Amino acid sequence: xxTYAVMTQPIHLLSNGNVGLxxxxxxxxxxxxxxxxxxxxxxxxxxxxxxxxxxxVEAYYKRLNxxxxxxxxxxxxxxxxxxxxxxxxxxxxxxxxxxxxxxxTSKLESWIGYTLAWxxxxxxxxxxxxxxxxxxxRRHKLDIGIILKLSNDWSASATWTYQSGAPATYSxxxxxxxxxxxxxxxxxxxxGKPNNTNRIQYYHSINGVRxxxxxxxxxxxxxxxxxxxxxxxxxxxxYNVYSRQNPYFIYAKTKPDGSTGLKQFSLFPIIPSIxxxxxx
Numbered sequence: 001x002x003t004y005a006v007m008t009q010p011i012h013l014l015s016n017g018n019v020g021l022x023x024x025x026x027x028x029x030x031x032x033x034x035x036x037x038x039x040x041x042x043x044x045x046x047x048x049x050x051x052x053x054x055x056x057v058e059a060y061y062k063r064l065n066x067x068x069x070x071x072x073x074x075x076x077x078x079x080x081x082x083x084x085x086x087x088x089x090x091x092x093x094x095x096x097x098x099x100x101x102x103x104x105t106s107k108l109e110s111w112i113g114y115t116l117a118w119x120x121x122x123x124x125x126x127x128x129x130x131x132x133x134x135x136x137x138r139r140h141k142l143d144i145g146i147i148l149k150l151s152n153d154w155s156a157s158a159t160w161t162y163q164s165g166a167p168a169t170y171s172x173x174x175x176x177x178x179x180x181x182x183x184x185x186x187x188x189x190x191x192g193k194p195n196n197t198n199r200i201q202y203y204h205s206i207n208g209v210r211x212x213x214x215x216x217x218x219x220x221x222x223x224x225x226x227x228x229x230x231x232x233x234x235x236x237x238x239y240n241v242y243s244r245q246n247p248y249f250i251y252a253k254t255k256p257d258g259s260t261g262l263k264q265f266s267l268f269p270i271i272p273s274i275x276x277x278x279x280x
Contacts, residue, residue, distance in 0.1 A: 002043045009036045012068045014087070015135055027068075032084045034066040057099045064092035072126055090123035092134065107149040115141040127206040133167040135207060140164045153223050162215040167207035168250060170262065211250060212264070217241040231279040236272075243270040 010029045029035045044058030071088045096117030103110045119137040122129065145159040220237035245266040253263045 001045065003041070005040045007038045007040070009038075012036055014068060014070070027083070027087075030084060033068060033087060033089065036064060036066045036068075038062055038064045052103055052105050054102050054104075055100070056102075057097065059095075059097045061095040062093065064094075067092045067121060069121065069123055069126060088123050088125055090121060090126070092119070092121045093131075094119040094134075108146070110146040111143070112145075113141075113143040117141070130205070132206040132208075135166060135168070137167055137207075138163045153225050155222050155224075156220070157222070158217065158219045160215070160217045162213065165211035165213045165247070168209055168211055169206050170209045170250075170252075211247045214246045216244050216246065233277040233279075235275045235277070237275075239271040239273065240268060241270060245269070 011026050012029065012033065013024055014027050015024050027033070040060065040062045042058055042060035044056065046054065046056045048054050066089050068087050068089050071086055094117065096115060098113070098115045098117075100111060100113040115138075117138060119134040120131045121134045122131045126132075141161075141163040143159065143161050145157070147155060147157045149155050216239075218237065218239050219241055220235060222233055222235045224231065224233045226232070245264070246268075247264045248267045249265050250262050251265065253261055255261050
């Protein structure tokens, strides 16, 4: 099975690609910003190895034109009346392969899916006109799940997901510059005390580092029954069972010696929940 598609999109996703709080906004096409276009080609197969075992494999390639980004030195906080002047246009590409093996019986449903993918961007006046990973590039993604029917009413489920860490821009090299003030008596011009000098950061490439990998385990138990012509369900679940501290965003922080390091901020530790549903 193969498909080919050409698409045009009049709105653009504008992402703040620096290390820090992930912030995305949508902006329209204008006289200065052309609509985004893409060409997508994909090939795939689906095969029933056995009546209860199915395998699917799909490969794809996507080419994008007129994608946008902030110019170097600008970010989400610089958006204002002249926001178009802070935008640059370029191109993108994404390709990869997706696989899934699914097993189904009367009492058990299980699956394992793996994706190997690349997602890149290129802008003439960013990163020296070199390709760099887009912030939503995830090289590896793995999903494993199981749903077990315990009785006529009760079922149990468990899903585990893993994906490569997001790419981010970080200097990796930090050094002291000139003193803030030559008239400051506490400033040592020759030794350049960190507390009284400007720190200079050198960026080798855009999105040149990877954040820690993301993974978590979720489990749940559900009871379903019918009463008075309505289907009811009671669910007990635990999100992030082993309380993995996945990075929500990374920010730079000055160390006591004056150098700059990274600090991780995480959300959503282990979260138990209960829900009740009535279907009419």
